[in-house]
Amino acid sequence: MYQARLWSVRHALALRRIYDVFQRCIPWLAPVIRLVGARSSEAVLQPLEQAAKGLLFDCRMCGQCVLSVTGMACPMNCAKEMRNGPCGGVRADGGCEVKPDMPCVWIEAIAGGTNIAGDREKLPATILPPVDRSRTGRSTWLQVIRGESGPGPLPPVGAAIGHAAASFERACSSGRFVVTVEVAPPDSADPAALLARARRFEGLVDAINVTDGAGGNCHMSSVAASAILAGQGLVPVYQIACRDRNRIAIQGDLLGAAALGVHNILCLTGDDVSQGDHPQAKPVFDLDAVSLLHIARGMRDRGEYASGRKLDRAPGLFIGATANPFVPPHRDRIVNLEKKVDAGAQFIQTQFCFDLPLLEDFMREVRARELHRRCKIIVGVGTLGSARALRWMAAHVPGVHVPEALLARIGAASDQKDEAKRACIETIAALAGIEGVAGVHVMGHRNEQVLAEIIVESGLKRGITTTGDGT
Numbered sequence: 001m002y003q004a005r006l007w008s009v010r011h012a013l014a015l016r017r018i019y020d021v022f023q024r025c026i027p028w029l030a031p032v033i034r035l036v037g038a039r040s041s042e043a044v045l046q047p048l049e050q051a052a053k054g055l056l057f058d059c060r061m062c063g064q065c066v067l068s069v070t071g072m073a074c075p076m077n078c079a080k081e082m083r084n085g086p087c088g089g090v091r092a093d094g095g096c097e098v099k100p101d102m103p104c105v106w107i108e109a110i111a112g113g114t115n116i117a118g119d120r121e122k123l124p125a126t127i128l129p130p131v132d133r134s135r136t137g138r139s140t141w142l143q144v145i146r147g148e149s150g151p152g153p154l155p156p157v158g159a160a161i162g163h164a165a166a167s168f169e170r171a172c173s174s175g176r177f178v179v180t181v182e183v184a185p186p187d188s189a190d191p192a193a194l195l196a197r198a199r200r201f202e203g204l205v206d207a208i209n210v211t212d213g214a215g216g217n218c219h220m221s222s223v224a225a226s227a228i229l230a231g232q233g234l235v236p237v238y239q240i241a242c243r244d245r246n247r248i249a250i251q252g253d254l255l256g257a258a259a260l261g262v263h264n265i266l267c268l269t270g271d272d273v274s275q276g277d278h279p280q281a282k283p284v285f286d287l288d289a290v291s292l293l294h295i296a297r298g299m300r301d302r303g304e305y306a307s308g309r310k311l312d313r314a315p316g317l318f319i320g321a322t323a324n325p326f327v328p329p330h331r332d333r334i335v336n337l338e339k340k341v342d343a344g345a346q347f348i349q350t351q352f353c354f355d356l357p358l359l360e361d362f363m364r365e366v367r368a369r370e371l372h373r374r375c376k377i378i379v380g381v382g383t384l385g386s387a388r389a390l391r392w393m394a395a396h397v398p399g400v401h402v403p404e405a406l407l408a409r410i411g412a413a414s415d416q417k418d419e420a421k422r423a424c425i426e427t428i429a430a431l432a433g434i435e436g437v438a439g440v441h442v443m444g445h446r447n448e449q450v451l452a453e454i455i456v457e458s459g460l461k462r463g464i465t466t467t468g469d470g471t
């Protein structure tokens with residue numbers, strides 16, 4: 001099956017042409033379908049379609065075929081069923097984060113899309129809607145014959161529609177170099193541990209990201225932890241992973257978060273469950289980060305759920321997403337970023353930047369497409385205590401890339417912890433000089449003391465006066 005998939009991607013342009021002719025001709029069968037009836041037609045066409053597309057594309061019969069816009073690679077083979085990939089966990093060899101032996105489906109989709117477009121630069125940043133699960137297993141051919149329109153690409157959301165900016169959004173708009181920090185919620189029903197961690201950064205940062213089951217590990221929920229911080233006058237960024245909740249639960253949580261004073265959200269597809277403490281759990285991935293962004297913007301700007309049902313009051317949100325310029329497919333990461341910006345991302349926080357040349361390449365593309373004028377790019381930085389810890393993270397944390405030169409530098413130091421901190425401070429200084437970088441996002445698992453030192457010693461504290469996310 002996998003060989004057939006590769007063949008289809010290699011011949012994507014020819015298959016796309018055949019597909020276009022097929023789509024034009026197949027409606028001629030409409031009178032026959034009317035005669036036979038929809039139910040009987042489905043019974044005949046569904047197995048035929050499944051056999052043909054299964055053979056050619058390893059098709060999973062989602063019932064809303066998008067092969068013509070995914071380079072003839074079926075996105076339902078993506079282990080996270082992403083309609084807008086790739087995720088940030090692609091391995092250095094191009095393997096899937098979840099199934100290391102399988103090359104990333106979205107790298108195939110980009111290769112097929114490039115075959116169709118004829119040029120990588122012409123790859124469109126198409127935003128596909130989330131999967132309509134009610135159509136799963138049904139024949140797309142029958143829908144085309146009957147003239148039923150499938151779910152087409154979603155339009156870019158455009159500029160934000162009049163909403164009052166809260167403090168983090170105002171800081172980002174001010175043009176000053178912003179600082180955010182990541183805090184992991186505790187394994188406790190007591191908010192004291194969370195507050196103790198977060199309070200270390202009072203007056204040091206513009207906002208505090210609250211992770212959502214990072215790495216697939218269970219902790220206090222990020223919506224609750226964010227609300228606790230907001231209630232104490234701190235400025236949280238509520239991280240939402242699509243891994244654990246479907247679109248109904250997530251939209252409810254967005255409203256709840258806004259009602260509790262949480263105004264900043266970060267939309268993520270999420271890590272796989274296999275590396276976490278509950279590898280037996282069922283991953284949800286009903287949405288991906290791009291479709292979640294689009295939904296969140298619809299809730300805020302149009303005051304409606306994904307279903308189109310109206311809200312009584314729209315949530316006031318500042319909406320962000322992630323990017324990972326440090327893993328394959330490096331050159332094509334920019335298209336994924338553009339999709340996120342078109343889908344509504346107002347700020348971007350990247351994965352750890354340990355490799356400045358890769359970030360510089362990415363920022364060149366960002367500037368060429370003027371994406372830094374449409375969203376704020378905040379680059380992830382951080383430190384770990386030793387070369388051994390860094391090597392472990394590179395090997396076990398999806399999406400983290402650490403160059404050998406940095407490992408060697410830290411490994412050779414007499415005080416590895418101090419050297420790692422110094423390297424982080426140097427990276428921050430370099431980032432501040434790159435056009436289009438709007439700030440840094442400081443990360444380091446349960447390492448708050450060192451992170452606070454980095455912020456102070458980098459001189460990042462200057463200009464930050466805000467606590468409290470009042471609008």
Ligand code: SF4
Nearest residue numbers: 078087096097104105
């Ligand atoms: S690496 Fe990510 S995007 Fe690629 S197939 Fe695996 S889960 Fe999907």
